[in-house]
Amino acid sequence: MAILFSNAAEDMIRHRSARVTTARVQVLAALLKAGRALTHHEIESRLSRTHAIDRVTIYRVLEWLTRQRFAHKIPGDDRVWRFNVADEEHAGQHAHFKCNCCDRVFCLKDTGNIHSVKLPSGYRAQQLELTVKGLCAECLPGNKLHKLSANKKPPCKLANYPQALGK
Amino acid sequence: MAILFSNAAEDMIRHRSARVTTARVQVLAALLKAGRALTHHEIESRLSRTHAIDRVTIYRVLEWLTRQRFAHKIPGDDRVWRFNVADEEHAGQHAHFKCNCCDRVFCLKDTGNIHSVKLPSGYRAQQLELTVKGLCAECLPGNKLHKLSANKKPPCKLANYPQALGK
DNA sequence: CTCTAAATGCAATAGAGTTGCATAACACGG
């Protein structure tokens, strides 16, 4: 299972004819496996079980992956970068969903036409960043997925604010 | 001139029947006068000329203004909060423009229908944050406004990258 | 196998933002 992501990561890096190092492979594999945006901290703790890699190296690898367009960097409202595997088709137009409850960030595929925003004259748009905040399927009460599984961040910080959860 | 903004700020705070302090009045006045989103640092340096206020107090006043809905807090890609005078009509739907060159942030009025973004089933949207990045009227070359005026941040960090400026 | 450029690990640093606590001041009642 996990080995498959490592292989995929290794291939991706090798095809870019870049140096294949364990740090690069493992960080990229972690992102591929996660399927959602991860913080530096999340990556570090995931790798610590099997391949302990220095904090700074992880920062540098993430920066490298971003420059190579293997990943993209998402600014958050908690001053923490999150990194997601880059999606070729949505280059320059990123839409993300951040759960107000568990803080996890997901990429949104169907972004609609957010290009409809009009700029004042003389302004030129180059990139778009859209963040939708709300409640994810696991945190929305009444949803059968509402049990948090292993790699989730408990407890729900909104648990004490029923109003915020729509009750 | 500046005194007008102070008066306006004072009125706004007094009408909320909250304690009118110089820190609150001056910070709010600075935001009103700026007409764009300011960082904590920008506010601090503006006030230092006339009314020196402690860093921490400014942080606390900004937090208070945000809670009172006098201002709203904009997350940036440089891990720095920016604060803008709150706009009643666009509550919960914020669109901002950030210049890649001078780093200034402006509120966008015409947000189009960015609600068109579709969420996966089981997800609930609560707030939207849209940031358009690009070049503002003063940084876009060929524009007659291209001379940076006094309160701008020189030099343009993109000056050495003609490609980024669209040349 | 050897060599060199590139990547890594460690320590120190930077910078935004936060917290604890003693002091100051706003506004209210007399």
Add this chain to the structure above:
DNA sequence: CCGTGTTATGCAACTCTATTGCATTTAGAG
């Protein structure tokens, strides 16, 4: 106009994410 209690402020110390400098290690080409 003056005392009084609640609230805001100033200062110092601290937290946390992220960055930088430098010596050491390593990937991969020859």
